[in-house]
Amino acid sequence: GEITHPGPDSPIGPAIIVFINNDTGMYAFHGTPNEELIGQAVSHGCVRLRNEDIMALYQTIDLHTPVEVLP
Secondary structure, three states, X not given: OOOOOOOOOOOOOXXXXXXXXXXXXXXXEEOOOOHHHOOOOOOXXXXXXXXXXXXXXXXXXXXXXXXXXXX
């Protein structure tokens, strides 16, 4: 229920790429200032990346690029 914006001190890092936003929730790729948490189940289903990786991905993909998330 709380809105968090990307930024240098944000828990979602400098950028966020939302790939699902529907009645069940919002799921995204995003950066993190806490790289030690990458790969751990500490969020609400988002995929955490190193900040430099989310910025590279953000600059590479186009709007409406299909995303498939596998276990």
